[in-house]
Amino acid sequence: MSDEHLKYVTAIEQFDIRDLMEKYGEDVWHYAFFLTRRHDWADDIAQDVFVKAYRGIDSFRGQSSIKTWLLRITRNTAYSYRKLAFFRRTVGLELGKLRDTRPSAENEYLTQSYADDIWSHVMKLPDKYRETLVLSAHYGMQTEEIALHLDVAIGTVKSRLHRARARLAEAMERSEKDGAI
Template sequence: MKPAGIQNKEQFSKDPAEALEQLMDHYGAVVMRTAYFYTGDRHLAEDISQEVFLRSYRKWTSFRGDSTVKTWLTTITVNVCRDKMGVRMFTEQPTDPSRMEQGRTISVEEEALEKLKKSEVLQYLLRLPLPYQEALYLYYYSDLSTKEIADATSSPEGTIRNRLHRAREALAKLINKEESTDDRHR
């Protein structure tokens, strides 16, 4: 089921400047949240978000609309994160969004990230190998289909389906193990 709202390029303005405003309004929080998931650093995620929207502005007229706008922006976000993080991204685990710095007025992006930290499942997700984290995050938190994740990560769709399957199994084992440990301690 697709979320309501603007999904296709035709629904946005043809003018890149107006389209940029619409993109930022509709997908700013998604881009920020995804960048933060990959980097674990709020300031770097903000820089990446700006770069994503700058790239989308520059490429708006050449974007053919073969995918949804959300998938296109997610692809740009993943690529910018990979460019910025380089090898580090594959050796460090993404940071739990609950570790974000607080203490100032909460923006829309920060509010979205705050919702992420409240999810207990995310605590378990962060214990999984990075490819599983990525697949689960993009599928459940970004609401992308396996085809859209495959496009965004330049991976075969079968690989994404396999990662999702294995990630769900691993996640269930972690949760069940934790619950049985909790039961023994009661």
């Protein structure tokens, strides 16, 4: 199923929503987690996003990619969750990809430890910097697309990306000096 096809659809059939979930479900869940820092909320938000997409397919105008549309729904849903309950910070981010060949246990540990340290620093960034950085680095969105997604000026996106990268670099440098890496 292509994004182009969805421009002309007024209702998603059952198999189409399943295709959307398979194609974008992981991205929606990870984005929800980045916004809330809670696994249980990310699960609920991801489900709600696809229910909202199913019910609101007629609102998809094709002005952006389907992925951008779903991430926008994710963002709005996550903010609604945050408004409805107390927001508590959690520690950790469990991201990992399966590989065809396995590195040595030592290399695997060092790589995972370094990745965990980077993600812990990313998760400590203020929300506006973290979200902009994640949309750019993890989801590969362009500056203009991020600006549209966040409903801010392009200059604001560029400024946030610059500040987020600078803060992350400073935090990583401090960690290296402290011997944490």
